[in-house]
Each structure stands twice: as C-alpha cells, then as structure tokens.
Amino acid sequence: MESTLTEISIPASSQAEAAVLGCCLLEPSCIDDAAMTLVPDDFYDLRHRNLFELILRLRTGGGMVDTITVFQEAKDALTGGLEALGGITYVSSLPDQVGGVAGLPAYVGTVSRKSKLRSLIVTAQQVLSITGRKGDDDDLLEEAQGKLLALLSTDREEGLIPLKDVVRMALDDIEDAFTNQGKVIGIPTGFSYLDKLTTGFKGGDMIVLAARPSQGKTSLALTIAEHVAIDKGISTGFLSLEMTSRSLVKRLLASRAGVDGHNIASGRLAASEIAGLTRTAAEVMKSPLHIDQTGNLSVVQLTAKARHLKYKYGIKFLVIDYLQLMHAKADSRVQEVTKISAAVKAVAKELDIPVLVLSQLSRKVESREGGKPMLSDLRDSGSIEQDADMVMLMCRADENNTVEVDIAKHRNGPCGSIDLEFIPHLTRFKNASYGVDTK
Secondary structure (H helix, E strand, O other): OOOOHHHOOOOOOHHHHHHHHHHHHHOOHHHHHHHOOOOHHHOOOHHHHHHHHHHHHHHHOOOOOOHHHHHHHHHHHOOOHHHHHOOHHHHHHOHHHOOOHHHHHHHHHHHHHHHHHHHHHHHHHHHHHHHOOOOOHHHHHHHHHHHHHHHHOOOOOOOOOOHHHHHHHHHHHHHHHHHOOOOOOOEOOOOHHHHHHHOOEOOOOEEEEEEOOOOOHHHHHHHHHHHHHHHOOOOEEEEEOOOOHHHHHHHHHHHHHOOOHHHHHHOOOOHHHHHHHHHHHHHHHOOOEEEEOOOOOEHHHHHHHHHHHHHHHOOOEEEEEOHHHOEOOOOOHHHHHHHHHHHHHHHHHHHOOOEEEEEEEOOHHHHOOOOOOOHHHEOOOOHHHHHOOEEEEEEEOOOOOEEEEEEEEEOOOOOEEEEEEEEHHHOEEEEEEEEEEEO
16 A cells, blocks of 8 residues: 555655764864755754754854864753754764765765655645645646646756856857857757747747737748748747647648648548648647647746757747636736746746747837837737847738748847748748848
C-alpha cells in the first residue's frame, strides 16, 4: 500500500548540514560559496539553521567569522543564546567533523537536494489543500499550478554566470557575426529582406508582430512558422489561442499546396489539387511543428506549456497567437497585459528561444491620416513596447495586396520597413519584388 504524505519520512542529512557549517568555520570563503546555493531555511536542524544565519550575518557585516565571534554574537543576538546553536561544545566540534574544505560542494549539494525534497512534500500538501477547497475550478487549478511552477523556479544560481564564460559567449557571437557577414545567424523567417534587417530571430528575444484585425497577422506568423519547421526542420511551437489546430492546419495545407482555401471549404477540388494536398500533408506530418490550441491561456499555463514544448520536443522557436487572448489576475486591463507581456519575455529568456507574439493595435490607427501604425498604438499597455526586443507593425500599403512591415523597435539592430506581397486565395505572404528601407 502506498504511503500517505503524513507517513513519509522527512528528507534531511544532519551530517551534511554539520559538514557545511564546519567548512564555513574553517575557511570564511566557504561561506560565500555555500551562500550561492543555500539559505538558512535549507537547514532542517534548527541548531544548524540558526548557526548558518548567524554566520551569514557576521560575514555580511565584514567581521571575523570563527567560533569565538560566533559565541559572542550568539550571546548578544540570539534568543536562547548559545543553546540555540547546540551549545559551546557542539559548535566547537563542527570544524573537527570535516577533514578539509574540499568536500564543501558535495556537502552543499546534499543539503540543497534534501531541502528541495522537503519543499516538494510541502508543495504537494499545499496542492492537496487547494484542490480540496470549494471555489471556481479554474482559479483552483491556476493556484495549484502556480505552486508547482514556483517550485521548479528556485535554482538560486541560474542567474549568475562567471564573467569569463560570458565574455567567451560574447566573443563567439562576435566571431559568428564576422564569419557570417550579412547572413542569417538566428532563426530565419524565409523573407529575404526581413532576414537582411534582423539576421534572424535570436534566442531570448520577444518579437511582437502587431496590426489591426484582418491585416494578416496570423497568416504571416504561420508562413514564418511553416518555413522554420518544414523548410528548415527546426522544432517550432505554435500556441493558437484563436483558431483550432484543425483550422490552422487546413490553412497551412492549402497555403503550402497552392490550393485555394475556398475550394477546400466547398469541396470543389480537382484531382491535381487532391494529389498536391496529399503530398503536402505527408510533408507536414513529418515536420517538427507542434500546435497547441488551448484558448484563454493564463500566464501560468503559458509558462507550463512553453516549458513542456521545450523539454519534450526541443522547440527552438515559439509563436503565440495572440497576446490579448491570454489572461492574468490583475485589478485592471493595463495591469493584466503588463503581467502577460512580462511572462512572454520571461519565457523567451528562460528557454533561450525567440518568441514571436502577435498583438492587436488600438483603433487610433484607423482615425489617423494615412492609417500608418505607431508604437504608441500597441493595445492596452505600454509594457509590450518596453518588454519587446523587436516590434513589427503591419499595415496594408496599397490596394494591390502589398503589406508594409515596419520594424519600429529593434533593440539589437537597425529599424526599417519592408514590403511583403499577400496572396489572398492562399492566405500566405511572399517576398515583394523590390528592396528594403532601413532607418
């Protein structure tokens, strides 16, 4: 019979905790190394927790850290004095319990893993408590998922990379750019002029594609995703909040096979078109394109799904269609969109992949002479512009199906505008027959 949570023995290693503290008392630099991974609450034994907290306080204050200063500080600062640390004899014995400080990383690792296991037990109990409460099912699920995701995001060393490693990575980027002058070094879009301006979408970047309704945002995003996943074989995720995966794939099949979408809807297909759709279907099925049609995503669900796509399918590019269809708990719409935008950027940074997120523009565009969009037209929150590494604004340039894509913000490169040609009956874009205007 499986054990219940209350029957599970508490994971802890008193020996490893004592060894960490012994190292810290032997060599003050060990305190800094331990503090990179551990906090006082990681110690299960209350004596060890109190002692580590005291050692950190002394180290932060710039004073000596040895048994003598620890004894003096404990008398003055701790409730219970030396007894809160286990007494003079116990603390004095800690340095003698380790043969040297070389084993510190192993001791720290053991303490950290035991602490994470205890956190897992606590989180499991919290999730059980949440699911047992009365309330809205969606709210309960979001709260429970939030607890689990918080547990997965507690690596305290993940943000710190040694400077020498960062310098090497920067030099590698510079060398790649020099070696591939003018070439695409990121994720290619398939549009030559756009790739010339951007040199491809880069890992960690949040790219916003914004337009008013019916300007072709989804079609352009799908054309890019098709090129990345099918033509280049790069694993791609597509979170479709507006269209079902079936509708999206039918549009993709028609577009790629060169079959009028209306013919597919009406069933009026020639034999050659059926043959083309069959060949295209086989090609699409073999591609690393992964579509999720979950609607009304919360920011917690967004993070969970993006991680799932990354770790299970190894995606290197993610498309979200579209930002305003997600939701987050907030007191106002502006605050809600601010949270959503920050979550999208966090996903791009954490997973080190470019995230192309579609966004609506406000109605101000339609009342402006010429109808050309501006960054200030991004709907509901200025945080979208602030969080984005690149913002592309779409608008119809003329009545001949030419669409202008204006790169209005580009944190790591030039701005400029390009023209793309829209093919209505195939709902796809292609390169225009002329150049690019850089700013």
